[in-house]
Amino acid sequence: MIFVAFSRGFRRATHSCSPWCDSLSIMGASRPRGDMGTRRQKPEERIVMRWFLRRGDQLVIASILVMTVLSGAAYFGMQKMRSIDYIDIDQAPSVEYRFLVDVNQADWSELAQLPGVGETLARRIVDSREMQGPFLDHSDLQRVKGIGPRTVESLRGYLLPMPKAEAIASDASAVPAS
Incomplete structure (x- = not known):
């Protein structure tokens, strides 16, 4: 099956030589000339999509990915610049607790x-x-x-x-x- 790009979306091509031919067309290989028939094709039908997205869609997705990577890098860069060393808190030395009992008053x-x-x-x-x-x-x-x-x-x-x-x-x- 071959999909052809038009200005209003994708449409299945009218001819089909074989499933093998369709897969080659999607990968960018040229179709055999004998299966074209005598009818002359319109210029927009000759364009076979090599990608699943149009050029404009590819640009939008690429720009979104670039913006995401740049914003992530900026975020981590700002976090690194804002990082403050930990505050050292002076702690009293530990004191050993001794359990002492008065035998005359203890329960x-x-x-x-x-x-x-x-x-x-x-x-x-x-x-x-x-x-x-x-x-x-x-x-x-x-x-x-x-x-x-x-x-x-x-x-x-x-x-x-x-x-x-x-x-x-x-x-x-x-x-x-x-």
């Missing part, structure tokens, strides 16, 4: 977070503190069943220093005088 849930102390042992510490009074020294923790000298040594880094015995015995010295 069982706080004591259970210590390494080597579970819920059961934490409840025993609180019960011992309530029944026998506050701990005067870290070594007093050994009075709780399940805590020995090794456990006390492993917990020393997590326990707040014990206050003086006078501060624990009397509430008057712990409260500031007004």
Whole structure:
């Protein structure tokens, strides 16, 4: 099938020698002279389209592609020119957090977070503190069943220093005088 360009669009050519001839005509090869017949063709029928678009359509598409490429290049160029270096924010150095517990005031849930102390042992510490009074020294923790000298040594880094015995015995010295 051969398509011929006219001023108002495409139209199928009136002759057809073979499908092979049609495909050659589309690719730009000349048609065999014997199949033309004796009728003389009009000048606009002699033009066989080698492209699927007219010359004007090709120019429009080419100009759109060029404008797209140029606008993309301009956009990325402007972004590169506008790029600002990152702002360096001074950050404070990290501080190591230490979990410290006061054995005489901590609840069982706080004591259970210590390494080597579970819920059961934490409840025993609180019960011992309530029944026998506050701990005067870290070594007093050994009075709780399940805590020995090794456990006390492993917990020393997590326990707040014990206050003086006078501060624990009397509430008057712990409260500031007004």
